[in-house]
Amino acid sequence: MKLTAWNKKDIVKVAITYVVNAVILFLMFVAMAAVNGVSQGHTVEEQVAPAAFFDFAILLLILIAVTFMYFFFENRNFLRNAANSEMLFLIIEFGVIISYASGTYINPYIRPVALVAILTLFLSGSGDSVFMNFIFVMIMFLFDSFSGNISEYTDFSTVFFVAMGLASGIIASYTMKGLYSRLKIMLMSFLASLPALMCIALPMVEFGDGNFIANLVSGALSGPFATAVFIILLPVFEGIFKKVTCFKLAELTDHKAKLIKKLITKAPGTFNHSIVVSNIAEACATAIGEDALLARTCAYYHDIGKLRRPEFFKENQADDNNPHNDLTPELSANIIKSHTQDGYALALKNGLPKDIADVSLQHHGTMPILFFYDKAKKFTDGEVPLTNYCYSGPKPQSKIAAIIMIADGSEAATRTLKDRTRENVTKAVKKIVSDRMQLGQFDECEITLKELNIIIHTVVNSLSGVYHSRIEYPKVSLEGLDIDEDKDER
Numbered sequence: 001m002k003l004t005a006w007n008k009k010d011i012v013k014v015a016i017t018y019v020v021n022a023v024i025l026f027l028m029f030v031a032m033a034a035v036n037g038v039s040q041g042h043t044v045e046e047q048v049a050p051a052a053f054f055d056f057a058i059l060l061l062i063l064i065a066v067t068f069m070y071f072f073f074e075n076r077n078f079l080r081n082a083a084n085s086e087m088l089f090l091i092i093e094f095g096v097i098i099s100y101a102s103g104t105y106i107n108p109y110i111r112p113v114a115l116v117a118i119l120t121l122f123l124s125g126s127g128d129s130v131f132m133n134f135i136f137v138m139i140m141f142l143f144d145s146f147s148g149n150i151s152e153y154t155d156f157s158t159v160f161f162v163a164m165g166l167a168s169g170i171i172a173s174y175t176m177k178g179l180y181s182r183l184k185i186m187l188m189s190f191l192a193s194l195p196a197l198m199c200i201a202l203p204m205v206e207f208g209d210g211n212f213i214a215n216l217v218s219g220a221l222s223g224p225f226a227t228a229v230f231i232i233l234l235p236v237f238e239g240i241f242k243k244v245t246c247f248k249l250a251e252l253t254d255h256k257a258k259l260i261k262k263l264i265t266k267a268p269g270t271f272n273h274s275i276v277v278s279n280i281a282e283a284c285a286t287a288i289g290e291d292a293l294l295a296r297t298c299a300y301y302h303d304i305g306k307l308r309r310p311e312f313f314k315e316n317q318a319d320d321n322n323p324h325n326d327l328t329p330e331l332s333a334n335i336i337k338s339h340t341q342d343g344y345a346l347a348l349k350n351g352l353p354k355d356i357a358d359v360s361l362q363h364h365g366t367m368p369i370l371f372f373y374d375k376a377k378k379f380t381d382g383e384v385p386l387t388n389y390c391y392s393g394p395k396p397q398s399k400i401a402a403i404i405m406i407a408d409g410s411e412a413a414t415r416t417l418k419d420r421t422r423e424n425v426t427k428a429v430k431k432i433v434s435d436r437m438q439l440g441q442f443d444e445c446e447i448t449l450k451e452l453n454i455i456i457h458t459v460v461n462s463l464s465g466v467y468h469s470r471i472e473y474p475k476v477s478l479e480g481l482d483i484d485e486d487k488d489e490r
Contacts, residue, residue: 004077013082021089022064025139026057028093032100033147048146056146060139067135074127084124087241091119092136098229099140107218108161109200112226113137114192117169118176118185119230122245123237126177133169137162160199167195168223180246180293185227192223244353249297252352253278259304259350269315270306273411274299280407280462285400287458288451295400298359301352302404305343305360309335329376330388333369337391340364358397363404365395365441395444402447406433406455414463426460 033048067088071079078084099111117133124132141162172192179185196219200212238248251257255264263271278299285295310316312323312335324332343360373389396402409432414425433456436442442452 004080006080010080010082014079014085017082017085017089018064018068021086021093022061024089024093025060025064025096028096029053029056029060029143029147032143036104036147052146056142059142063135063138063142067132070131078124078128083241087123087237087243088120088128088132091116091123091132091237092139094233095136096140096143100143102225107214109196109215110218110222110225112222112229113140113161113165113196114168114172114189114223115226115229117172118226119233119237121173121176122230122234122247123241123243126173129173130170133173134166137165137169140165160202164195164199168192168226171195172223172226180250182231182247185230186224189223189227190220192226193220196220196222242353244294244355246293248353249293252297252356253293253300259307259346259352260300262307263304267303267306267310267313267316269317270303270310270313273315274301274303276411276466277302277404277407279466280411280459281400281403283462284403284407284455284458287454288399288403290399290403294355295403298356298400298404299407301343301347301356302360302363302408303339303343304346305339305341307346308339308342312336313339329372329379333372333376333389336369336372337364337389340391355398355400359401359404362394362396362401363408364391365405365436365439366390366393367436367439367441395441398445399447399451402442402445403455405436405441407459409436410459410463420463422460422464425463426456429456429459429463 030053037048068079071085095112095116098115099113103111113136114133116136117129120132121129141158144158144161169192171194172189175188175191176185179188197216200215200219234245234247237243238245253260255261260271263274278296281299282292282296284290285292306313306316311321312332314322327335340361340363344357347357347360348354368386368390370389373384373386376384376389396405406429410429413428413432414420417424417428433452437452
């Protein structure tokens, strides 16, 4: 992954985010200790020794420093955006508050210890999910140990809560990865309850004032409880931090989505083209290990800029009524190439994720519009600047943008073939990729030659399926035939 350069503003924002949230977590600890003290008839000083506040602060700072180091070395681009760090701290803080409330007022075993892992999984990824689960469990261990959060349990039993939290979060991170159905996620959440049930069953664990049955039921519900809270909180995090999850992508590809409905009614040809491109892009993304649902969604919206002037694009023209016939080649080229910038602006205006808007802007890169360039050369004796007939870019910045560029050009080129045999389709697709490589369109994304070859093979397979040959039906007149005659004889 290309590392984006940091500036002073980035450093200051990230530093402030970490310092502020360290203070917030410490204040939450003080508040929790005060509440626990009041419930037991103690003052804060009686509940927690002054030296313990210092010890807690040092251990908390160590965990926060470890968090910074993890993202600095593993995902520096993610860390560069202070909003990402704020999102993760907010997930932990919600996890602490909900775990404290449910553990104090219901049962310690019902605490949604897998919540942080599940939220991070869908908002950031499985690797970050496992790590943040570890940080959360250790922070909860500090809260439990120093504030007397579960005072009726022995220190020995508290250790089992650590093991239970680590195991539950890891199970959730891997069993829920790649799931798009909320029902399936809820069903898999019961697996995240298994560590709690196993801990409860151990004879060395003391249950405090609770009883075995109550703890057993609470432990069994801890996974589903975490998932229920996740389902409630996820849209909030999606909206605040502009994150793209599989659920958000599924909503965007619904044909009732606002811009998709406009495509269907105002630019039906563009919509049908986008559907074919989306199927190709999804297959290509799967083949090279990219996010298939994101690729499909980007393909749905890659041409939404054509909504501004749908009649100027061939696929939407009926009865050969082409308005370009009355325009100069340069004006026509300007209208055609503006659809990428129009799409970018329209996507952001309608609240689409920036990843999708970026693909709309990048899917033609800086490619020339050769049809109007050639037309312009025929109309003048002088030199025609090629740059006047090129898309403004930028070139694809991601593998998914490169996939959309190839799928878009290949579908359009194949549609113009009179003989769509596999051999001809293969030649057309290879030329599309070769032309773009020669013009350096893939120089700014990390796609490899091996991946390009896989994409070529996948695109050919997909287009061969779309434009497959059919048998030629005989021209037989049905006039005078009685299809019920055989039935009457029977």
